[in-house]
Amino acid sequence: MQTHDIRRRFLDHFVRAGHTEVPSASLILADPNLLFVNAGMVQFKPYFLGQEEPPYPRATSVQKCVRTGDIDEVGITTRHNTFFQMAGNFSFGDYFKEQAIGFAWELITKSQEQGGYGFDPERIWVTAYESDPEAAELWQRIAGMPAERIQFRDGKDNYWDMGVPGPGGPCSEIYYDRGPAYGREGGPVADEDRYIEIWNLVFMQDIRGDQSPKQGHPPIGTLPKKNIDTGMGVERIAMLLQGVENVYETDLLRPIIAEAEQLTGRSYGADAGDDVRFRVIADHARSSAMLISDGVNPGNDGRGYVLRRLLRRIVRSARLLGAEKPVMAELITVVSQLMAPSYPELGTDFRRIETVAVGEETAFLKTLSTGSTLFDTAVTEVKAKGSSTIPGSEAFTLHDTYGFPIDLTLEMAAEAGLSVDEAGFRSLMAEQRQRAKDDAAARKHAHADLSVYKELIDRGATEFTGFAELTSEATVLALLADGVRIPVASEGQQVEVILDRSPLYAESGGQIADRGSITATGLRLRVDDVQKIAKKLWVHKGTVEQGAVTEGDVVLAQADPAWRRGATQGHSGTHMVHAALRQVLGPNAVQAGSLNKPGYLRFDFNWQGQLSEQQRADIEAVSNDGVGADFPVNTFVTDLTEAKRMGALALFGENYGSEVRVVEIGGPFSMELCGGTHVQHSSQIGPITLLGEASVGSGVRRVEAFVGLDSYRYLAKERALLAGVASSLKVPSDEVPARVEQLVERLKVAEKELERNRTAAVLASAATFAERAERVGSVLLVAAAAPAGIGGGDLRTLATDIKGRLGSEPGVVVLLGNADGKVPFVVAVNKPAQELGVKAGDLVASFGPGIAGRGGGKPEMAQGSGSDPSGIEAGLAAVRGRVGELAG
Template sequence: MQTHDIRRRFLDHFIRAGHTEVPSASLVLDDPNLLFVNAGMVQFVPYFLGQRTPPWDRATSVQKVVRTLDIENVGITTRHNTFFQMAGNFSFGDYFKRDAITYAWELLTGSVADGGYGLDPERLWTTAYLDDDEAITLWQEVAGVPSGRIQRRGMADNYWSMGIPGPCGPCSEIYYDRGPEFGRDGGPEADEDRYVEIWNLVFMQNERGAGRGKDDFEILRPLPRRNIDTGMGVERIAMVLQGVDNVYETDLVRPVIVEAERLTGRRYGSDHGADIQFRVIADHARTAAMLISDGVNPGNDGRGYVLRRLLRRIVRSATLLGATQPTMDRFMTVVRDEMAESYPVLRTDFERIENVAVGEETAFRRTLDSGSKLFAVARDSVVAAGGSRISGDDAFALHDTYGFPIDLTLEMAGEAGLAVDEAGFRELMSQQRRRAKEDAQARKQSHADLSVYREFLDGVPTEFTGYTELNTDARVLALIVGGVRIPTAEAGADVEVILDRSPLYAESGGQIADHGRLAAAGLRVRVNDVQKIAKSLWVHRVTIEEGQLTEGDVVTAEVDPAWRAGATQGHSGTHLVHAALRQVLGSNATQAGSLNKPGYLRFDFNWQGGLSAAQLAELEAVTNDAVDADHAVNSFVTDKDSALRMGALALFGENYPDEVRVVEIGGPFSMELCGGTHVTHSAQIGPVTLLGEQSVGSGVRRVEAFVGLDSYRYLAKERALLAGIASSLKVPGDQVPARIEQLVERLRVAEKELERVRAAAAASAAGDYAARAERVGPVALVAERVPDGIPAGDLRTLAIDIRGRLGSQPAVVVLLGSVDGKVPFVVAANPAAQQSGFAAGTLIRSFASAVGGRGGGKPDLAQGAGNDPAGIPAALAAARAAVAAG
C-alpha cells in the first residue's frame, strides 16, 4: 500500500466517523516554545487548553512534523527521522477512550476492501499507563486484545506531554509484532525493534507545569474538558504495510537513496558506513525541502541554522559517498516528485525551494572541499600517532581559514572516535589567528583516487568529436561501478562508461554535460551525465534501459540535439555578457565563474558594489546589440601564448595546456579561451534577458539571464504582468510608473494625515482614561484594554500621557491592546508610585504570562508583547491584584 493511499485512507476513515479534515499547519508557528511543529496536535493546543473554542467537536489531520533533537542519530540508526508525517484524530470534549480505541482498531484491522489497513490483529500489542485500568479493560472489550498482549508501562513511556507546560495525559500505544527475525519475544517492554510502535492514543485530561524529562513535571490541574489526541506515524505504518525493514525503504523515502546511488555510484546495503550517509541524505533532503517550502531560509541561528546544518550534512554525506558534482537539485527534484501529491507546494514553489537548497550547496561545497581534506589529514595524523583528540590548532585552522564549522569538526571527530580540544580552539580563535592560517595552508593536500582510470589516463585520451558532429561510432573501453571495473552490465544498471571517442560534451568551463544516448542492436542506454577525469578522459554516467553492455562493444554515441542547441545558446550568451560587462564596467570586471545550460546562463564576476539600474540596462542593450549584429562565431586552436597576445581572455587561476582553443564572436567583440560548444552566428542565441544581479561573496557579483525561447517566454510573462497592472490602473502601459508614483505619494500623504489624526485621538483618549482612574490602596490605577489596532509605539506614548495627567499622587498605568493577533502592553509608574514600591518592570511580570508574553523595562516604564488576546481580561485582573498586594 503506497504512502499517499495510507494518508487518504486514514483521513477518509475519520471523515466517515464525523471528523472534519483540517489541513496540516505550517512547520513554523508563532510559538516561542517551539522551533518547529513537533507533534500533530500543536495547532490544536488552544482548544485543548480551553483558551479558544474549537470550530468542530472532532477533527482529523495529517500534520507535517520536524524534530531535531535526534539529528546526530539520523542515519546511525534506522529509527530516527527529522521530518515525518503524523496522522491524528482529535476530540475536543466529545468522545473519549472507548471511541478512540474503537476508531483506531477498526482502521488498523479493517479489510483493505472496506478502506482499512488489513493488519492481522494477532500481531498487535497495546500498552497502557500503570494505573489506567479503564484503558486496559477497553482494549479487551472493544478490540479483543488478550491480557497477555497488553502491557502496563510507567510515566516515561505512557504519559504524554509536549515536553513543555501544556496539555498532557495517560496514553495507550499500539505496537506491531514484526516477527522473531527482528528480535526477542516479550512485547514492547522486551524489544521495540521487533515490536514497532505505530499509533499513540493520548487521553488528554490534565495540564502539566514546568519540569525536565519525560516524567519530572507537576500535574497542575484537570483540563476544562477531556480530549483525545492520537498520532499514527505515517512512515511507520508504511513500513509495516509495505513489508520493508525500516522507514528508509518505504516508497517515498527510498527514491532519494536510489538517486544518491545513481549520483555516487555506491550501493545502499553494501557497507554500513555508506548506509549511514545514504540515510542522512534521504532524511535531510525531505526535511530541508519541507522547511524551505514553509519559508525557512538558511541562516546562522535559530530555524535558519537548523536548515543550514541539514543541507550541509546532505552535501557532506554525498561527498563522502563519492559525489564530485552538485547533487542538491537532484535530491530536491526527487523529493518534489515523490511528495507533491500530498504537498502540492513542492511543485508550485519548486524553483524557489531548489534555488535556496542549491545556493547553500554551492557555498558549502567550497568550504567542504578544502575543510574535509584538512580534517582527514589531521585525523590520520592523530590516529597514526596513537592519539585520541584533534588539536585546537587543527580545529581553528578548519574554522578560521576555511569556514569549516566547529560543530561539523566535532561531529566528524566523533564519528572517527576522536575528541576535539575545544578549549584550545576557543583560545586560538582570539589569540593565534595568523599562525593558525599559516599552519592550515601548509597542511592543505589531498588527491582523488584515480587508480581505476589510470590505464586510460596514461594512454590515449578520449577523442571528442562533438564540435563537428552529434553522433559517432565508438568502442566501449571500460565499464566501472563503484570504482571497480566490470566486464558487462545488464538492463537497469547505473554504470560509468569510457569510450574511445565521443560527441557528448563533458561538463567543464561552466557548461553542464550533454544529455544523449548510446545505442546498438538490442541496446538502449541513457546518458545522464558526462564528466572529465584529469581533463582528458570522458566518463559517461549512464543507465542501461534495454539490453546488455559489454566491454569491447561498438556503439553509436548520440547527443540529444535539442539539449545541445539550448546549451550552445547559453554558453555563447555567456561570452556576450562577459564582453558586454567589460564594455560597461571596464577591464577589471573579470570572470569568477559561470554556469550555462539550455535557456539559461549565470555569470559571476569580480566587482565591488552592486550595479545600478542604468548599468544593468546598458549591459542588456550591449549584449542584445551583439545578438542582433549576427556576428560570426569562429574557433581555432593555437598555442596559449599566441592566444593571449591576440587578446583572448583566460579565466584567472585556470591551468591551460600549451595548445588552447579560442572562441571569437564578432572578431574583437569577444575572444576567449574556451573548450565549450557554441552557436555558429550570434543571432542564434536569441534575445538575452537579464534577470538581475546580486552578491555571492566578498567582491563577487552574479548576473543571471535567459536566452532564446526561455527569454521570450519570460518577456511574454512580464508583458502580461504589465498589461494586467495597466488595466487595473486604467492607464497605458508606458504611464504605469508615473501612475504608481502618484499613488505612492498619495499614500504617503494619507499616512501622515492618519498619524496626525491618531495623535489627536490619543491625546483626547488620555484625558478619558485618566478620568476613569480607580483607587487601589494608595495608588491611582488605570488598567485598561485599548481599542484594537493601536501599535506598541502609540501605546507607549498614550501611557506616558495618562501618567502625566494623574498628577503627583502615586499613579500606575497598565494598558494592553491587540494588533494582528499580538498583544502589546505597557506599564508606566510615576515617581510617587516608585517611592511607594511600585516598579513598572516588576509589575509587568505579574500579568505578562496571561497573554502568553513577556516584557521588561525600567521602574518608570516597561513594555512587552504576548500572542494571546483572549488572555487580556485575566492579565488586567492580575495587574490589579499585584497593585492591590502592594
C-alpha cells in the same frame, strides 16, 4: 499501499466520524518553547489550554513535524527521521478514552477494501499507563484485546507531554508484531524492534510544570476539559503496509536514495558505512525541502542553523560517497516530485526551494575548500612538532569556525598518516552544546507563566476598535505590576492595564504597537506599548502620569493620531514594496519578515545575490507609481481557502485561523493577509525612498525605506549634501557624478604609480640582502628583519627576488617584518636546499613560537604572521641554528 493513500484514508475515516479536516500547520509557529512543530497537536495547543475557543469540537489532520534532537543518529539507525508526518485525531472536550480507542481500532483492523488498513487484529498489542486500568478495560471491551497483549508501563513510556510546561496526559500506545524474525517474544516491553509502535493515544487531561510526570513528578493542574490527542506515524504505517524493512525503503524515501546512487556511483546495501550516508542524504534532503518551503533559510543560529546543518550533512555525505559534482538540484527535484501530491507548495514554489538549497551547497563547497587549506596548515604544524595527532582544539576550530565536518577531518587525517584527538574535540563540542542548552533554557517561557492572565482570558477577548476609531470608551478589567494583580495604580507607577475594548494596536505582523493614552477625570496614563497575550488579550503597558487608576474604572483609551498615521503609512508602504519586489524580481521574492513603524519600513525577502542598482531603482519606481496611482485600500474578512483562491499572499510560518483579514491595494497590485492598520488610499503613504539593500543571512535580503514626511526629510538632507559637494567641486549638481568619477580615476592612477615606486624600492633592496648572505654549512642563508612597514605581499615578492639572486647553490631566505605591531614572515627555499632536507615549513616551527606566530605552506615557500615583535632577533638566531642542523 502508497503513503499518499495512507494519509487520505486516515483523514477520510475521521471526517466520516464527524471530525473537521484541518490542514497541516507550518513547521514554524510562534511558540517560544519550540524551534519547529514537533507533534500533531501543536497548532491546537491554545484549545487544549483553554486560551482560545476551538472552532470545532473534534478535528483531524496530518501534520508536518521536525524533531532535531536525534540529527546525529539519523542514518546510523533506521528508526530516526528529522522530518515525519503525524496523523492525528483530536477532541476538545467532546469525547474521551472510549471513542478514541474505538476510532483507532476500527481504522487499523478494517479491511483495505472498506477503507481501512487491514492489519491482523491478532498481531496488535497495546500498552497503558501504569495507573490507568480504565484504558486496559476499554481495550478488552471494545477491541476484544486479550489481557496478555495489554502491558502496563511507567511514565517514561506511557505519559506524554511536549518536554516543556504545558498540556499532557497518560497515553495508550498501539504496537504491531512483525514476527519472530525481528526479535524475541514478550510484547513491547521485551523488544520494540519486533513490536513496533504505530499509534499513540494521549488522554490529555493535565498541565505539567517544570518537572514532567514522565519522571514521576505530579502535574501542577488539570486542563479545563478532558481532551484527546493522538499521533499515528505515517511513515511507520507505510513501512508495514509496503512490506519493507525500514522507513528508508518506503515509497517516499527509497527513490531519493536511488537518485543518490546515480549521483555517486555507489550502491545502497553494499556497505554499512555507505548505507548510513545514503540514509542521511534521503532524510535530510526531504527535511530541508520541507523547511525551506515553510520559509526557513540557512543561517548561523536557531532554525537557520538547523537547516544549514542538514544541507551541509547532505553535501558531506555525498562527497564521502564519491560525488565530485554538486548534487543538491537533483535531490531537491526528486523530493519535490515525491512529496508534491500531499504538499502542492513543493511544486508551485520549487524554484525558490531549489535556489536556496543550491546556494547553500555552493557556499559550503567553498567552505570545504577553505577548510582543506587550513587542515593542511594544521598537518604541517603537527608534523613539525614531531607529533602524530591533530589536537582536538584544531578539529573544533575547523568544525565550529569554518564549518568543516569532523568526519572529513578524521578521513583526511588518516590519509596523512595522522590521528585526531577525538576526545578533546567531543569535550569542546559538549561544552558548546551545554552553553546552547543553558541559553535556550534561559529564553524559554513556560505556558504556566500566563496563569496570571488566565481568568481574564477566560472572560473573552479584548475588542479591538482601532480599525474604525482612535478613541474608545472602555472598562478597566485588571491592573498588573511586576506580574501581580493590583487593585489600584498611583501616579508615577508603571502598570499593565487590561481593557475590555481598545483602539490601540497591539504589536503583531511586523507593525509595532501604538502609543497613546488612557484618561478619565483626574487621570492620565501614558501608554508606551501594547502586547497580545494568547492572541486575544490586549495588555497596555505604561506609566500613570497624573491621578490614579482603579480596577473597574470607565476610561477613554486613545491612540496617538500622529503615531497611528505614520504607522499606517509604514505598513501600507511595506505592502507596496512587497508588490514592487515581486513585479521586478518575480514571484520567488517571498516575504521573510518585516518591521514597520511611523515613517519607516524594513522588509526581508528570500533572494539569492545582491540586487543591481537598476533593480533597486525599478523597485522604488514601481512602489511610487503605486503611490501616485491613488489606489483605494480595501479590507475584508473571508475564509482562508477563499483568500488563497483569490491570490492573497500569506506569510510563511504564520498560523492563520479559518477566517482571515485581507488587505487589497489597487486590486491585483497588492493583496495580502494582514491584521494591521492601513491608509485609505495609496497616495496617503507619501513618497517611498529606499535607503539600501543588504544581506541578513544566506538567501535572505533586506530593503529599508522611509515613507511620508520622513522620506521628504531624508531627500531634503540628501539634496543639501549634494549641493555642498557641487559647491566644493565648483560644478552644477547634475555634473557631480561625472566630476567625482574623474577624480576617482585620477586617484587610481596616482595610487598605481605609488605602488610601482614602492615595489621598485622594495626590489631594489633585494641585491643588498643577497650580497649579505651568510654561509651556514653548505647553504647560503639570508635571515634578516625586513625594512619597517613592509606587509606580507611585499615580503613575499622580496623573498622570491632574493632567492633568485642566490644562484644555483643551496639557498634559504627568511624575512621577518614589523608592521603595526604584527610580524609578517616569509620563508623561501630553493630546490638545491630542499634536496639537502631543508623545508620551509620546518623552519617556521623554529622561530614561530618566539614571535607568537603560526603559518605554513609548501616545502619551497611558507608564510604567516606573529604578534610579538620582541622575538624577532631570537627567532632569526633560531633559524640559523636550525639551518645549521639541517645543512651540516
